[in-house]
Amino acid sequence: MTAKEKIKKEHDSESKQQQDRFLILHNDEDHTFNYVIEALIDICEHDYDQAAQCTILTHYKGKCDVKKGSFTYLRPMRKALSDRGLLATID
Numbered sequence: 263m264t265a266k267e268k269i270k271k272e273h274d275s276e277s278k279q280q281q282d283r284f285l286i287l288h289n290d291e292d293h294t295f296n297y298v299i300e301a302l303i304d305i306c307e308h309d310y311d312q313a314a315q316c317t318i319l320t321h322y323k324g325k326c327d328v329k330k331g332s333f334t335y336l337r338p339m340r341k342a343l344s345d346r347g348l349l350a351t352i353d
Contacts, residue, residue, distance in 0.1 A: 285329040285336045287320050288349040295321070298348065302328060305342045 285306070287298075295317050302313035306329050319326040328350075329336060336352050343350040 283331065283333050283336055284327040284353050285331075285339055285343075286325050286351045286353055287316065287328045287343065288325045288351065289320050289323075290349055293348065297346075301343060301346050301348060305339050305346075 287302075295314075298317045298320070299310065299313040302308045302316055303310065306313075308316065308328070316326045316328050329339060333352060340350045340352055
């Protein structure tokens with residue numbers, strides 16, 4: 263089972279009531295737009311347009327909600343973004 267399949271399985275097994283958190287991407291001055299877009303496509307399964315919009319919002323507003331779900335669903339994504347040097351939190 264791949265990591266994406268494991269995340270999806272955990273996500274599908276949780277009740278809708280628990281899905282009230284957001285994965286927040288915070289702006290930094292260290293990474294290029296393309297780097298962040300690639301990370302959002304790979305980790306959060308965004309399409310290119312969605313990833314680009316989130317990247318622009320993050321740049322101009324300082325942060326952006328990039329994914330919604332339960333804490334256990336979002337935690338591996340936050341870690342994967344952090345492993346790539348990006349600042350992400352779960353609120």
